[in-house]
Amino acid sequence: MAKKKDTVAKDLSTEEKIKAAAKKLFTQKGFAATKTRDIAEEAGINLALLNYYFRSKEKLFELVMRENLSLFVGVLLEDIKNTPRSFEEQMNFLVGRYIDMLLENPDLPFFILNLIQSGHFQTDDQGNPVLKEITQLRAEFLKYAMEQMEQGKIKKIHPLHLMANMMSMIIFPFIASSILMARSGITDRKEFERLMIERKKLIPQWMKEMVEIR
Amino acid sequence: MAKKKDTVAKDLSTEEKIKAAAKKLFTQKGFAATKTRDIAEEAGINLALLNYYFRSKEKLFELVMRENLSLFVGVLLEDIKNTPRSFEEQMNFLVGRYIDMLLENPDLPFFILNLIQSGHFQTDDQGNPVLKEITQLRAEFLKYAMEQMEQGKIKKIHPLHLMANMMSMIIFPFIASSILMARSGITDRKEFERLMIERKKLIPQWMKEMVEIR
DNA sequence: GTCTATAGGGTGATAGAC
DNA sequence: GTCTATCACCCTATAGAC
Numbered sequence: 001m002a003k004k005k006d007t008v009a010k011d012l013s014t015e016e017k018i019k020a021a022a023k024k025l026f027t028q029k030g031f032a033a034t035k036t037r038d039i040a041e042e043a044g045i046n047l048a049l050l051n052y053y054f055r056s057k058e059k060l061f062e063l064v065m066r067e068n069l070s071l072f073v074g075v076l077l078e079d080i081k082n083t084p085r086s087f088e089e090q091m092n093f094l095v096g097r098y099i100d101m102l103l104e105n106p107d108l109p110f111f112i113l114n115l116i117q118s119g120h121f122q123t124d125d126q127g128n129p130v131l132k133e134i135t136q137l138r139a140e141f142l143k144y145a146m147e148q149m150e151q152g153k154i155k156k157i158h159p160l161h162l163m164a165n166m167m168s169m170i171i172f173p174f175i176a177s178s179i180l181m182a183r184s185g186i187t188d189r190k191e192f193e194r195l196m197i198e199r200k201k202l203i204p205q206w207m208k209e210m211v212e213i214r
Numbered sequence: 215m216a217k218k219k220d221t222v223a224k225d226l227s228t229e230e231k232i233k234a235a236a237k238k239l240f241t242q243k244g245f246a247a248t249k250t251r252d253i254a255e256e257a258g259i260n261l262a263l264l265n266y267y268f269r270s271k272e273k274l275f276e277l278v279m280r281e282n283l284s285l286f287v288g289v290l291l292e293d294i295k296n297t298p299r300s301f302e303e304q305m306n307f308l309v310g311r312y313i314d315m316l317l318e319n320p321d322l323p324f325f326i327l328n329l330i331q332s333g334h335f336q337t338d339d340q341g342n343p344v345l346k347e348i349t350q351l352r353a354e355f356l357k358y359a360m361e362q363m364e365q366g367k368i369k370k371i372h373p374l375h376l377m378a379n380m381m382s383m384i385i386f387p388f389i390a391s392s393i394l395m396a397r398s399g400i401t402d403r404k405e406f407e408r409l410m411i412e413r414k415k416l417i418p419q420w421m422k423e424m425v426e427i428r
Numbered sequence: 429g430t431c432t433a434t435a436g437g438g439t440g441a442t443a444g445a446c
Numbered sequence: 447g448t449c450t451a452t453c454a455c456c457c458t459a460t461a462g463a464c
Contacts (some may be wrong), residue, residue, distance in 0.1 A: 014429075032247035033332060036458060046431060051459055053429095110331050115393055117324055118247065123392050135396055160409060161416060163389045164394055171390075172382035178330050178337050180378055182349055195374060202375060209423045229447075260449055269448095333446055394440060 003006065009178070015053050017043040020100050024062045027107045030114040031061055065120060068111050070129040075101045077133055080140050087154050087211060091204035092164070098170050101202050103193060109175045154211035165210065230259040235330050237278045241321045244328040245275055255277045279334060282325050283344040289315045291347055294354050301368050301425065304358065305380070305418035312384050313414050317407060352377070368425035379424065383417050 012020065021043035023035045036057050037196065040047040054060040075097050102108065115121035125131055145159040173180060173196065181188040220280050226234065235257035239248045250271050254261040268274040277414040299307065316322065330333035339345055359373040387394060388408065 014385065018245075023401055026329070030244065030328075030331065032244065035456085037456095047458085048432080048460075049430060053284045055459090057458065094425075096341070110327070112388060113324070113327055114331075116389075117242070117244065117273075117328075121392075121396055134393065138396060145370065158412070160394060161413070164409075165383055167394075168382035169379055169392060170385035172386045173391075175327055176378075176385075178335075178380060179348065179352070180374060180381075181408070182352060183338060195378075197371065198372070199375070206379070209419055226439095249438085261440085263448060269441095271440065344451080403446075 014045060014049065016054055017062065018045065018050055018060075022060050023067070026061055026064050027111040030111075031118055031120065033111065041193075043120070056192060061120070066130060067091055068108060069134070070107060071105060072112060073100070073130060073133045073137055077137050080137065080144070081148065088204060088208050089123075091207045095203045095207075096200050099196055102171070102174050103196060103199070106174055109171050112183075113175065147212075152213075155213050157211065162207070162211070166203070166207060169199070169206070185194075217352065228257075228263065232259065232264055232274075233277065236274050237281070238276050239284065240275055240354065241325040244313055244325075245334065246317070246391050272397060273364055275334070280344060281320060283329075283348075285319060286322060286326060287344060287347045287351055291351050291354075293352065294358070300419060301362055302422050305421045308380070309384060309417045309421075310414045314409055316385070316388050317410060320388055320391075323385050329387065362425075366427075376421070376425070381418070381419060382419070383413070387413070 018039065021039050022034075025039055025042060036050055037047055039060075040050050043050075050060070054063070076094060076187055079093070079097075112121075120129075121131075123131070144160045145154075147164050148154045149156050149159075173192075177192055181192055232253065236248075236253050239253055239256060248287055249266055251261055253274075254264050257264075258401070265275070283422060293307070293311075327336070335345075336342075338343070355377055356373045359368075360375050362368045363370050363373075386424055387406075
């Protein structure tokens, strides 16, 4: 079998190995706490090689940031538009998609929070294309919620509360799992995942009750 | 007027000034991204003096950590026990207390999340007294929820979901405010606080609906 | 492309004068 | 108690051999 440029598992190109290592460490520890030496070691290569491929720590970080932000937004943006759904269907769709993505990338919320905190993520940075996507996603959701309200299908409430609640209930458990589960261990990890899968059905129900006109 | 050791505003003792500066910077930027030189400058004193009072960056951080964790837990622990309340009263109490505390310390959740991420916060560190308080608080809440269920006062549901939802809806908006509000500015800051105050009444209602036996 | 060696600057901590 | 000066180490980035 001939080797193509992008193989899948451990047989990555040097460039891919570095990127993967960087993604892992930046995501787990944030920008400041991650040393380029650690990335090089994790990738199984030399420190000089990292700069050969990616010029600087900052550039490498920005690359990882773009990819992570795309992941964070991409799952939803592709489908939220132009697909008429009842509120319950919409919730089932958004929540399901998002929790699935987070189960595969449980550290992603930490990464995003680090971005916000470190200032690498600027909400008024008009150049960043992914930021536009976030703004767009937010606008799309708020528009959807307000339409539903005007059509009398759901209770009237500040749509930001709805968005906040949905995001909160989906994302927060992933960042606070160590507090929620108290003593973490293998058992707890499995139990945690079981609960998160349960939430794929529960959160839409709770959201529905939240806006139900009785 | 004679000066006592602890005056309030800008006339703090050197030790207090350093601690306040450290608290501010560690909370905003995390451990790794905060330089001891920045703390010294923020406190308006010299770098050497920081080490004179607190021996090392690590020691200073641990002090700030203990105080912040106490703040994070203390507001609730003093009262959750031994005060029989209906589920709605309990929610009103916990949510109100917590949001008030966060409005005064909006960066606190970031600090805690940094702790979790950096490993300074270990859920199996039995020595840490504040950690015991967190565990205790968690146990107290779960016990309360299960009693309510057994007495048939609220719907049966895994109590961790309840705790997760309450914590999520209270805390998450504070860590994601920049995403929720999109373009942050002075106007948005006021609007954000208004929404959070609104949530002091709304979250208990949503929690109540969540467990209502219909 | 990949390595070793090292430059160049930052960072935590201390010595020692006042 | 508070300062200036400085050490010793660590970190990012690059030069240069292979």
